[in-house]
Amino acid sequence: MAASSAPGLCRAPEHIGFKQTVHGGIIATVLDEIMVWACAVQTRRFAYCAELNVRFASPLRPGEEVLATAELVSNRRDRIFEARGELRDASDRVLASATGKYLPLKRPKSRKCSPILSATPAASSTRLRQAPRNFEV
Secondary structure (H helix, E strand, O other), rough: OOOEOOOOOEEEEHEEOOOOOOOOHHHHHHHHHHHHHHHHHHHHHOEEEEEEEEEEEOOOOOOOOOEEEEEEEEOOOEEEEEEEEEEEOOOOOOOEEEEEEEEEEHHHHHHHOHHHHHHHHHHHHHHHHOOOEEEEO
16 A cells, blocks of 8 residues: 655645545545555556546545555556545545556557566665655645
């Protein structure tokens, strides 16, 4: 499972939608990003999003701390990856959930995208543990 916390997500005015809520497109982007990383970590291949479905459960306020989690649900013979993800607030309330289908890049292109994916499995695991887990949009 991939996870990343985002303290103060979307403070910029251009990220704010109607009535002081974070724009749904920003939330969808965060969920897409965390799901593609869940696929990449598990399969050692990057992928393009082919289908993305997002359900918005509660509004996200600008500056609110959130936790994004995702997991690879299915790998269909390395031709399509299916993932699901969630965005939760500090009180563990689900703000949005998503499912996605991803088409993997061919192996040589995928390795060029990230040194994490081109390393040996042991080295990749070490690099992922050392990689920063917090990000701010």
